[in-house]
Amino acid sequence: MNYIKPIFCLFFVSFLFIGQKEVYLQEKDKPAEFKVQTEQFADLAVLRYRIPGFESLTLKQKEFLYYLTQAAMSGRDIFYDQNFIYNLVIRRTLEGIVTGYKGDRSAATYADFMVYAKRFWFSNGIHHHYAELKFVPSVSKEYFADLVKNTPKKNLPLKKGQSVEAFLTFITPVIFDPSIAPVKVNQAAGADVIATSANNFYEGLTQKEVEEYYGKRFDKNASEPISLGLNSKLMKKNGKIIEKTWKVGGMYSAAIKQIVYWLEKALPLSETAQQKKSLSKLIEFYKTGSLKTFDEYSIEWVKDTEALIDITNGFIETYGDPLNYKATYESVVSFKDLEATKRIAAISNNAQWFEDNSPIVKEHKKKEVKGISAKVITVVAEAGDCSPSTPIGINLPNATWIRKEYGSKSVNLGNIVHAYNEATSEGALKEFAGSQAEIDLIKKYGDLSDDLHTDMHEVIGHASGQINPGIGTPRETLKNYASTIEEARADLVALYYVIDKKLVDIGVSPSTDLGKAEYYKYMRNGLMTQLMRIKPGENVEEAHMRNRQMIARWAYEKGKAEKVVEFVKRDGKTYIAINDFAKLRTIFGEMLKEIQRVTSEGDFAAAQNLIETYGVKVDKDLHKEVLERFAKLNIAPYKGFINPELVPVLKNGKIVDVTVAYPDDFTTQMLEYGEKYSFLPNEN
Numbered sequence: 001m002n003y004i005k006p007i008f009c010l011f012f013v014s015f016l017f018i019g020q021k022e023v024y025l026q027e028k029d030k031p032a033e034f035k036v037q038t039e040q041f042a043d044l045a046v047l048r049y050r051i052p053g054f055e056s057l058t059l060k061q062k063e064f065l066y067y068l069t070q071a072a073m074s075g076r077d078i079f080y081d082q083n084f085i086y087n088l089v090i091r092r093t094l095e096g097i098v099t100g101y102k103g104d105r106s107a108a109t110y111a112d113f114m115v116y117a118k119r120f121w122f123s124n125g126i127h128h129h130y131a132e133l134k135f136v137p138s139v140s141k142e143y144f145a146d147l148v149k150n151t152p153k154k155n156l157p158l159k160k161g162q163s164v165e166a167f168l169t170f171i172t173p174v175i176f177d178p179s180i181a182p183v184k185v186n187q188a189a190g191a192d193v194i195a196t197s198a199n200n201f202y203e204g205l206t207q208k209e210v211e212e213y214y215g216k217r218f219d220k221n222a223s224e225p226i227s228l229g230l231n232s233k234l235m236k237k238n239g240k241i242i243e244k245t246w247k248v249g250g251m252y253s254a255a256i257k258q259i260v261y262w263l264e265k266a267l268p269l270s271e272t273a274q275q276k277k278s279l280s281k282l283i284e285f286y287k288t289g290s291l292k293t294f295d296e297y298s299i300e301w302v303k304d305t306e307a308l309i310d311i312t313n314g315f316i317e318t319y320g321d322p323l324n325y326k327a328t329y330e331s332v333v334s335f336k337d338l339e340a341t342k343r344i345a346a347i348s349n350n351a352q353w354f355e356d357n358s359p360i361v362k363e364h365k366k367k368e369v370k371g372i373s374a375k376v377i378t379v380v381a382e383a384g385d386c387s388p389s390t391p392i393g394i395n396l397p398n399a400t401w402i403r404k405e406y407g408s409k410s411v412n413l414g415n416i417v418h419a420y421n422e423a424t425s426e427g428a429l430k431e432f433a434g435s436q437a438e439i440d441l442i443k444k445y446g447d448l449s450d451d452l453h454t455d456m457h458e459v460i461g462h463a464s465g466q467i468n469p470g471i472g473t474p475r476e477t478l479k480n481y482a483s484t485i486e487e488a489r490a491d492l493v494a495l496y497y498v499i500d501k502k503l504v505d506i507g508v509s510p511s512t513d514l515g516k517a518e519y520y521k522y523m524r525n526g527l528m529t530q531l532m533r534i535k536p537g538e539n540v541e542e543a544h545m546r547n548r549q550m551i552a553r554w555a556y557e558k559g560k561a562e563k564v565v566e567f568v569k570r571d572g573k574t575y576i577a578i579n580d581f582a583k584l585r586t587i588f589g590e591m592l593k594e595i596q597r598v599t600s601e602g603d604f605a606a607a608q609n610l611i612e613t614y615g616v617k618v619d620k621d622l623h624k625e626v627l628e629r630f631a632k633l634n635i636a637p638y639k640g641f642i643n644p645e646l647v648p649v650l651k652n653g654k655i656v657d658v659t660v661a662y663p664d665d666f667t668t669q670m671l672e673y674g675e676k677y678s679f680l681p682n683e684n
């Protein structure tokens with residue numbers, strides 16, 4: 001990738017409309033009565049996913065997966081705390097009420113309170129998981145006080161000797177006052193993005209102080225630079241800046257010890273010697289907190305391609321830090337989907353062809369694109385920053401030099417994508433598609449074009465291109481615009497090739513018409529429909545959304561004179577028409593060339609200009625129209641998942657089998673997790 005953090009590209013599912021599915025996964029294991037969507041509240045829907053193929057694994061593999069899943073869940077508290085310093089105490093308050101409240105649970109106000117509790121769990125804290133903004137309960141403070149007072153004291157996270165009144169005085173404004181900690185990750189241009197972000201990565205510091213602190217420590221000439229600051233909190237103590245490292249014996253020790261405990265149980269069951277090596281390094285990293293060890297682990301992990309089972313576990317993505325230093329805890333436990341992997345492998349095998357034929361200038365191309373390993377995985381469990389809201393594609397590791405020297409692993413989360421597709425309604429497609437021809441194209445090719453876009457974004461998108469010698473990584477050069485630019489680069493590679501005959505030639509696409517379906521979806525989403533995710537008056541903040549709007553708006557402007565893409569009004573409604581697909585593809589190619597130049601040269605001014613011009617501002621009238629049209633459809637813009645549950649079957653204290661249960665109640669699962677995996681104190 002070149003680039004930075006976004007690598008793990010949480011390529012979140014955009015709101016794409018999908019009709020019938022005719023993709024790889026659905027033929028197998030499809031009990032007709034399996035309910036994918038269990039409930040909907042606020043702007044969220046809760047879904048379930050299946051684990052097809054689990055039953056045919058060996059006992060050893062199942063047991064291995066069980067331990068890895070326990071390790072994954074054990075770090076859950078960390079992510080809450082990273083998001084905001086009081087999230088754990090708030091969560092324990094909410095859970096205390098839900099389990100212990102003695103008053104009337106049939107009241108409408110109680111239902112309103114439950115909506116807040118569920119939103120909180122869904123977002124792992126008080127800030128919206130995607131919009132980053134604080135949301136507050138719709139119930140009154142008085143009602144909240146009543147809930148707390150009618151909950152047994154033992155259920156509440158009171159400090160020693162603290163009265164319920166004193167506790168309420170502390171907790172009420174933290175939950176209810178919108179001016180306290182209003183934004184989790186503030187990216188606003190001109191703001192002190194550190195001082196104004198509510199995350200718990202920095203305390204008492206300004207952006208300037210943080211930039212100076214790491215600027216001094218960053219070694220520009222190092223060929224193998226560690227990911228400075230990745231696993232620590234930076235704060236001031238007695239006027240001095242100190243770093244609190246997340247490791248056994250350091251910050252978050254109690255949870256990390258549990259992660260290590262389960263990883264050590266899993267270790268002997270590793271499928272290959274390489275996998276064992278990789279897991280051993282991960283354990284060592286958690287014990288020492290050494291970032292050099294983390295890099296060693298990442299290298300061993302990249303090399304671990306033979307095993308069927310895999311795990312992402314650690315402090316991985318830095319989207320939660322406006323300066324991209326600190327990484328959030330996350331874990332994905334999975335095994336390979338061998339059939340579907342063939343498709344992604346066909347793209348990966350042709351990575352060099354894609355690089356050679358790319359419209360970027362020669363100096364920015366990699367002479368040798370190497371080490372891309374791509375696969376489709378079947379997810380078994382997700383935790384931390386990957387749950388309940390999940391990525392659909394993952395590309396790791398994030399360290400640029402490791403990617404260059406050793407390559408990366410790129411995965412498509414097959415069973416998650418499948419569940420999304422099953423849950424998406426046809427209503428939105430009918431409402432927003434500009435013509436019957438568009439609807440037909442998307443019904444025919446929509447699912448597969450989604451898969452191919454994701455595959456190419458991850459496998460050849462992030463992996464392509466190179467940075468000019470002597471120029472720092474985008475994190476240094478493009479700063480707060482690095483993530484958006486990197487996602488744009490990967491998307492543009494996918495857009496440029498999705499309509500290419502090459503995909504037909506290598507057997508992954510039935511027709512170049514598939515690319516037309518993708519162009520319709522992408523432009524419609526970027527120009528219009530993704531606006532349904534933000535509130536009136538707000539700008540676009542999230543990196544992937546900014547990237548998509550930037551690409552769509554910029555392409556629209558570039559082709560405006562020739563009417564390549566048009567806004568069309570019909571019966572008072574706005575639609576997107578694409579009049580010239582070939583020309584649109586050429587425009588995407590030109591944009592890719594420029595975005596690669598910005599990345600290769602580290603052109604901050606150009607990155608800022610592109611994103612601020614095209615990616616941030618919202619057309620207010622269009623936004624209003626989109627919200628009104630969506631409101632009528634009653635579709636939740638964001639979706640997240642209940643995890644399946646691995647249940648060990650014990651005989652004489654030994655695991656003799658592991659079965660899968662599919663819980664169907666989000667609240668129950670959240671309460672169980674809160675009970676079972678609550679290892680950290682209220683404040684860390």
Ligand SMILES: [Zn+2]
Pocket residue numbers: 006007008009010011457462486487490
């Ligand atoms: Zn990405």
